[in-house]
Amino acid sequence: MMRFLIHRASIAVLVALTVSIIGFALLRLSGDLAAALAGDTAKPEQIAQVAHLYGLDRPLYIQYLDWAGKALHGDLGRSLFDNKPVSQLIAERVGVTAQLSFMSLVYALVIAIPLGVLAATKPNSWIDRASLGLAVFGQAVPNFWFGLILIIVFGVTLRWLPISGSDHFSNFILPTITLGTSVIPAIMRVTRTGMLDALDSDYIRMARAKGLSTVSVLFKHALRNAILPVVSLTAVSLGFLLGGSVIVESVFALNGIGFLAFQSILRTDFPVVQSIVVFVSFAYIVLTLLSDVVNAYLDPRIRIG
Amino acid sequence: MTSIERDRFERSASSAAVAYEREAPSPRAVMRRRALTHPGFLFGGTVMVATILVAIFAPLLTSYDPFAQDLTQRLIPPVWAAKGSWAHLLGTDGFGRDYLTRLIYGARISLIVGFGAAAIAGVIGTSLGLVGGYFGGRVDSVVMYLVNVKLAMPGVLIALSLIAVFGGSVTVVVAVLGLLFWDRFVVVTRSVTQQLRVNDYVTAAQAVGASSRRIILGEILPNVLNHIIVIASLEMASAILVEAALSFLGLGIRPPTPSWGLMISEGRNFMFFQPYLVAIPGAAIFVLVIAINMLGDGIRDITAPEGRN
Numbered sequence: 001m002m003r004f005l006i007h008r009a010s011i012a013v014l015v016a017l018t019v020s021i022i023g024f025a026l027l028r029l030s031g032d033l034a035a036a037l038a039g040d041t042a043k044p045e046q047i048a049q050v051a052h053l054y055g056l057d058r059p060l061y062i063q064y065l066d067w068a069g070k071a072l073h074g075d076l077g078r079s080l081f082d083n084k085p086v087s088q089l090i091a092e093r094v095g096v097t098a099q100l101s102f103m104s105l106v107y108a109l110v111i112a113i114p115l116g117v118l119a120a121t122k123p124n125s126w127i128d129r130a131s132l133g134l135a136v137f138g139q140a141v142p143n144f145w146f147g148l149i150l151i152i153v154f155g156v157t158l159r160w161l162p163i164s165g166s167d168h169f170s171n172f173i174l175p176t177i178t179l180g181t182s183v184i185p186a187i188m189r190v191t192r193t194g195m196l197d198a199l200d201s202d203y204i205r206m207a208r209a210k211g212l213s214t215v216s217v218l219f220k221h222a223l224r225n226a227i228l229p230v231v232s233l234t235a236v237s238l239g240f241l242l243g244g245s246v247i248v249e250s251v252f253a254l255n256g257i258g259f260l261a262f263q264s265i266l267r268t269d270f271p272v273v274q275s276i277v278v279f280v281s282f283a284y285i286v287l288t289l290l291s292d293v294v295n296a297y298l299d300p301r302i303r304i305g
Numbered sequence: 306m307t308s309i310e311r312d313r314f315e316r317s318a319s320s321a322a323v324a325y326e327r328e329a330p331s332p333r334a335v336m337r338r339r340a341l342t343h344p345g346f347l348f349g350g351t352v353m354v355a356t357i358l359v360a361i362f363a364p365l366l367t368s369y370d371p372f373a374q375d376l377t378q379r380l381i382p383p384v385w386a387a388k389g390s391w392a393h394l395l396g397t398d399g400f401g402r403d404y405l406t407r408l409i410y411g412a413r414i415s416l417i418v419g420f421g422a423a424a425i426a427g428v429i430g431t432s433l434g435l436v437g438g439y440f441g442g443r444v445d446s447v448v449m450y451l452v453n454v455k456l457a458m459p460g461v462l463i464a465l466s467l468i469a470v471f472g473g474s475v476t477v478v479v480a481v482l483g484l485l486f487w488d489r490f491v492v493v494t495r496s497v498t499q500q501l502r503v504n505d506y507v508t509a510a511q512a513v514g515a516s517s518r519r520i521i522l523g524e525i526l527p528n529v530l531n532h533i534i535v536i537a538s539l540e541m542a543s544a545i546l547v548e549a550a551l552s553f554l555g556l557g558i559r560p561p562t563p564s565w566g567l568m569i570s571e572g573r574n575f576m577f578f579q580p581y582l583v584a585i586p587g588a589a590i591f592v593l594v595i596a597i598n599m600l601g602d603g604i605r606d607i608t609a610p611e612g613r614n
Contacts, residue, residue, distance in 0.1 A: 015453045022458065029470050140594040142546050144553050145569055145587035152580050236456075243459030247550050261462055262554065265469045273466050280459040288457075 004296055012289045016282060020071070023278040024064050027270045037080065076275040081267050086275045090257055094279075097249070097256030101241040103172055104180035105234065112184045113230070116191025117218060120199060120226075131192075135185035143244075147178040147251040164253040171254070179248045183237040190233050194226030201225075228299055235291030239284030339607045346603025352596030360412040367403065371410040371563045375401035383581055395585055398568070399575055404582070407563040408589055414564045415545045415593060418479055422544035423537045425483025430490020431533055435521050437491065438498025448495065452488050460485045461547065465556045473559040478548055485547065486540040493536055497529050531608040538601025542594045549590050565590050 034051035035042065042050070051057045055066065067077070076086035111134075119128040154174060155163035162171050198204060199222055207217045246258035253259065257276050264272035330338075340346055359366060378401035382389045389396065395404040437448030464481050471477045501507065502525065510520045549566030551557030558564035560571070565586040572582025 011450070011453065014450065015457055018450075018454045019457050022454070026463070026466055029467075136595060136598065139598060140542070140546075140591055142549050142553075142566070142569075142587060142590050142594075144550050144566075145583070145590065148569070148573065148576060148583050149587070152576060152583070156577055239457075243462055246459075246461055246465070247554065250554055258462075262465065265465050265556065268469070270466075273462070277459060277462055277466070280462065281457045284457045284459075 001296065005293065008289060008292050012285050016285050019281040019285070020068055020278055021064065023274050023281070024067060026277060027274040028060070071275075071278070077271040079264070079269055079272050081264070081269040081272070086272050089260060089272060090275060090279060093255055093257045093260050095256075096254055097242060097245050097258055100172060100175055100179060100245055100249070100254060100256060101238060103176040104183070104241050105238055107176050107180035108183045108187055108237070109234070111180075112187035113191050113223075116188045117195055117223060117226075119188070120192045120195030121218065123196070131188055135188055138181045138183075138185040141181070143178050143182050144247050144251050146181065147174065147248060150174045150178060151252075171252075175248050175252045175254055178251070179241060179245060182244065183241065187230060187233055187237065190229050191226060194229055195222055198222040198226045228295055231295055231298070232288070232291050235287040236284075238287050239280075242280050242283055336607050340603070343603050343606060345599035346607060349596040349598070349600030349603055352592060353600055356412050356593055356596070357416060359409055360416050363409045363413060366409055367406040369403035369406040371402065371407045372561050373402060377401065380575065380579055382579065383585075386581075396579075396581060398571060398582060404568075404585065407568060408565070408586060411563040411565045411568060411586065411589070412593075414475065414558060414562065415548065415590070417475060418482060418548040419541040419545045419597070421479035422482035422486060422548075423541040425480065426486040426540055426544075427490055427533060427537050429483070430487035430536075431494050431526075431529070433487070434491040434494025435498055435525060435529070438495035439502055439517065439521050439525065441499070445495070448491060452491050455488045461550070464547065464551060465554065468551060468556050473552075473557055475558060475562070478551065478557055482544045482547060486543055489536050489540065490533065493532050494529050497532055498525055501525050501528055531604065534608075535601050535605040538597050538604065542597040542601075545590065545594055545597070 034047050034054065034056045037054065038047045038050040048057075055063060058066075070077070074087050076090070078085055079089060115127070115131040115134070119125075119131045122128055151163045151174065154161045161173055162168070163174070164171075204217060204222055207221045212221075243258075245254075245256060246262055248254070249256045249258035250262045257279070261273055261276040264270070264276070375397075378393070378397050379399060380401075381393050381397045383396040383404075384391055384394050386396070393403050393405070395408065398404055398407065433448050433451065437445040464485055467481045468477060471481075498521075507520060507524055510524050515523075548557055548564065549569070552564045552566030553570040555570060558567055560567060568586040569583050572579070572586070576583045
């Protein structure tokens, strides 16, 4: 177990390091940072002065180490747009994104897992077909468009729900459906496949032969084994939702880090964009690491093999 | 598989092959029969071929110019609405451009982006997967490390930033999306290659001294190809969806090029009173993506060696 953990964690650290380098490079791609900081009317001497002031005339690797060192202490630099610390901007908005991602995940799991289980217990039945239909829909519908259609139907025509803002719980309902629907297909398919495999196994035949109730067989015995790949997928999905929220937050004007990233890209505020890219990547790395640990804990075959 | 199991498997396989030659139809005939009885494949294939034809022959299908604005003809509703007219079947947009014409030309953008991005991603991902799967060991670790890095990065965010930096031309969008979708090619190609490289024909090729390059390209790649086509169709669908989303956000294809995502973005200003401006291009994306996904699933079922029905 210890060896597995150390191996897995060292890969995570290596990946995190690489991601931070790519994130740093992304900032430099955006052009001459000193010129951007100095403004449009700056003379070359002034740009050079700014470059010196911000340490932009030093070699790139020193700049990276300097940036990474500060980032480790929570200092992500300042926004070029309103000169606030980036860490403060992210901290103010991360709650909205976390709430949206978490609600979307719960919504997706609540729909996908029961449907996946039912579809597996009755292959080719109407419920199997209906869930397949839902999967096809979730996979193919452009989520920004789905969001707009929900706004037209529930926000404008029926007037049931608010269409923008992020102050109240009801603001999150339409964005949750929009974002969550895109991860339903994968979770449902993995649950269904896992359940089909589990139901075909000897221990389920044994459980049935012992005369256990269907509910007990399905949920206590089969689902427990079928759920392992769903755990990893859930972590991956949560990472995907954090990154994917950029589109949905923009559609619904939810004031999360996705919307912040989008606005910052539009106003070429690259310190903010870079920090959000690195932040979301790190969240993904930590989540997948956690899910691997959980999986290893649940399944002895992984931690030994 | 133990050697006894493998032996038994091979013997039954070879006796099956003898029976196969005597009475079974050729693999090609089997595939044709499966294709013609597969509803998803038929639907997906039909929509796909129709879309490609529409995209190619766009100028012949409409007498309007997709860029020509006519402010006297703004926001005419589609023909089925009370105030619709046969002159503009799907109505006109906020600049008085014929909506059907823009939809038809928009198919070109979606297809170019889909095929282009899937091709770039396919070349990158397949190469990495073949090399990692065939050589294993350290090479494989490096490949998997690259996949892990790729998976950790928020793709849409990076694509948005890169397009903001390099500009929203079709070429840039295709290149950026190509860099976004190669990971699944690696994962699948790699695992199939790992299974294939222990086969006798690979060992035989190694024994006669064939180079690694020749074995990978000549022996392994042809056997991975159907998996690659299936992944390519899935990633093509994803690329079309992401292009639409990027263009919708204003950081993809730039106006006035008729991209379906951009059409939704432009229609958004009128969506409360002219919802068709949003509904129509979105439905077009939806149908095309469903068709591509079904086509991909169909190809997987049809080319599956053991015959899934």
